[in-house]
Amino acid sequence: MAKALPLMIQGTHSDAGKSIMVTAFCRIFAQQGFCTAPFKSQNMALNSYITLDGKEIGRAQGVQAEAAGIVATTDMNPILIKPTRDNESQIVLHGEPYKNMEASNYRSEFYERGLKIIHDSYTRLAEKYERIVIEGAGSPAEVNLNARELVNMRVARLTNSPVILVGDIERGGVFASLVGTLQLLDPEDRDRVIGVIINKFRGDIALLEPGVKWFEEYTGKPVLGVVPYMDGLTVDSEDSVILDRRTPYQNPAKEIDIAVIQYPRISNFTDADPFFAEPDCHVRFVKKREHLKNPDIVILPGSKNTIEDLQFLQQSGLADEIKNLCHNKTIKILAGICGGYQMLGQMIEDPHEMESRLHRIDGLALLPIRTTISTTKTTMLSTGSIRLCGENIQVEGYEIHMGESYPLAECVPFIYLDGRCDGVVDETGSIIGTYFHGIFHNDLFRERLLNSIRTMKGLPPITNRVCFNALQEQAFDELAAHVRRHIELPFIEEKMKQFQLKAK
Structure with a gap:
């Protein structure tokens, strides 16, 4: 030594x-x-x-x-x-x-x-x-x-x-x-x-x-x-203790409102970090139904206990409110990442009781998938391509999950990887589910996504957005x-x- x-x-x-x-x-x-x-x-x-x-x-x-x-x-x-x-x-x-x-x-x-x-x-x-x-x-x-x-x-x-x-x-x-x-x-x-x-x-x-x-x-x-x-x-935050200092309230001075759902076992919430650097975005962490309001983007982040956090969404009324906002087309983009992706499906099964004694729980039923929690963990760096706004965008990220999700109907994949696909996009393109962490750290994808929302709101696009790696x-x-x-x-x-x- x-x-x-x-x-x-x-x-x-x-x-x-x-x-x-x-x-x-x-x-x-x-x-x-x-x-x-x-x-x-x-x-x-x-x-x-x-x-x-x-x-x-x-x-x-x-x-x-x-x-x-x-x-x-x-x-x-x-x-x-x-x-x-x-x-x-x-x-x-x-x-x-x-x-x-x-x-x-x-x-x-x-x-x-x-x-x-x-x-x-x-x-x-x-x-x-x-x-x-x-x-x-x-x-x-x-x-x-x-x-x-x-x-x-x-x-x-x-x-x-x-x-x-x-x-x-x-x-x-x-x-x-x-x-x-x-x-x-x-x-x-x-x-x-x-x-x-x-x-x-x-x-x-x-x-x-x-x-x-x-x-x-x-x-x-x-x-x-x-x-x-x-x-x-x-600089990335270490743990969720800092989230209690984040506001759940909207900021009318910002043109794009982003709500990250803060369930009790939230993990890898740093997926939302790049939005804090964008001049037109306001990011808030929400754990009460009354604070959700009418966001442009809702992010269901990762979870270390997807079943218990899904129960939190259901019991708090956030699940029903998110579904209502989707049906009313108030939300422009609903993105579920990892555990959040699993929650968007029809059901989650846990045959080995890895997270709960419940062997099955109904999901939000916003994507046609079912998930089985497994005893093995997938951890890897990944690269792929996303079709957005008429172009193929190359992205980099990483995966950490204990479970696999399977389609219950014909689905459009979210990301095309080497020899496989990841995630699902609904027919409207407004509901996204993926196991891909770090997706919003990809500058071109983030720029196209935000500018598509600005177009929906009748706002001009912003070019030359921040390069997040350089900012780090x-x-x-x-x-x-x-x-x-x-x-x-x-x-x-x-x-x-x-x-x-x-x-x-």
């Missing part, structure tokens, strides 16, 4: 900004010429990323690898936990499903195996890269879990990494959460913390300075940076520059070197 210089980012709680800080440090170190990789030993997330060899890791680690300018591998996230229902999750090891486990069984039965998997993955990364930026999870002060945790201080000790603790000032009580976290750490782990970063600051920094001075005197730990809130950041690269650079301006980078790098020397 001697080659790589590690740095670990932990937080006072979930959504403190760990993932975005790791992304920033990956870009900063890469800009300095260091071959850099991200690492998160164990990630609990429903947003996935597919590696070049068709394996599944947490989306945050895939994005962090992109920020570092490298190809993501499963060593960067060897254990992925995907909640399927209350107190049960699918365990994904090196990108492939292992088994579904309850939390208590995972802690009691899996710990030693997990520790070895983590050690071996990190060792391979440390032999290949010069710098590794490690992300923790939740808080290292979760004293009820620390005896058998696999993602915070256990990993810091395993990798001999210095730790930066991140606190989110936007939530309030940042000094209390930072001090409390430090005080709950074992002395050995507290010594490993080289300082803290206060994240998402707004306002006059002078008003914060007395608190910073007090904190440093009280804890003996330096504040390594106060990072202001960054508006308009287009620009966002990485802007994030790195923003964080670099507000942190003590030379101090951090010196501490990284000191920890390596101590190990020798």
Whole structure:
């Protein structure tokens, strides 16, 4: 493990900004010429990323690898936990499903195996890269879990990494959460913390300075940076916790209204991210019938438990409202992706009880398909062609699904792939179902789709829309520059070197 210089980012709680800080440090170190990789030993997330060899890791680690300018591998996230229902999750090891486990069984039965998997993955990364930026999870002060945790201080000790603790000032009580976290750490782990970063600051920094001075005197730990809130950041989000900050309300100033249905087990909602960058689009996340209103586009995103999320649609009244809007032709495009595609069909069967004890449930009956949930998972990168507005448009994306959908009548495929087809389009062209994630990240397809809706609404088309990949690269650079301006980078790098020397 001697080659790589590690740095670990932990937080006072979930959504403190760990993932975005790791992304920033990956870009900063890469800009300095260091071959850099991200690492998160164990990630609990429903947003996935597919590696070049068709394996599944947490989306945050895939994005962090992109920020570092490298190809993501499963060593960067060897254990992925995907909640399927209350107190049960699918365990994904090196990108492939292992088994579904309850939390208590995972802690009691899996710990030693997990520790070895983590050690071996990190060792391979440390032999290949010069710098590794490690992300923790939740808080290292979760004293009820620390005896058998696999993602915070256990990993810091395993990798001999210095730790930066991140606190989110936007939530309030940042000094209390930072001090409390430090005080709950074992002395050995507290010594490993080289300082803290206060994240998402707004306002006059002078008003914060007395608190910073007090904190440093009280804890003996330096504040390594106060990072202001960054508006308009287009880097992918880690998990659905951020959705509660998204508005469900329409914005009349925007010409195209897009409603993403937010069911409880929503996954890969980043499929909608490119629309946030479009000047004429307003994206909102909706989980109540009364908030749906009259959108131009409705997206049924992926789901880690399609049956339970379909029940949510039915019980909340959203299912009936979506069908009414389709029949009235209010919705210009209804797009179901992965689990959302399965919901659009006539029925879903679950003979192996992978998601529910229900062996069958009726779907929305908007597409003539039936779906069977299977015990095997399909994960792959895909390319294909879509016929839209009189032209064939080449698209790239990825597939992650446990189940297959079969036509009940003659159907028009949505995407033509090499030797096979994917998805279904109804006879009007307004209802689309597909297993293809990332479809809206394809710039030409997105442009044609949005301009077709503008034409329906009597609006002129918009040409030269955003190039989303270029926008992502620009966002990485802007994030790195923003964080670099507000942190003590030379101090951090010196501490990284000191920890390596101590190990020798």
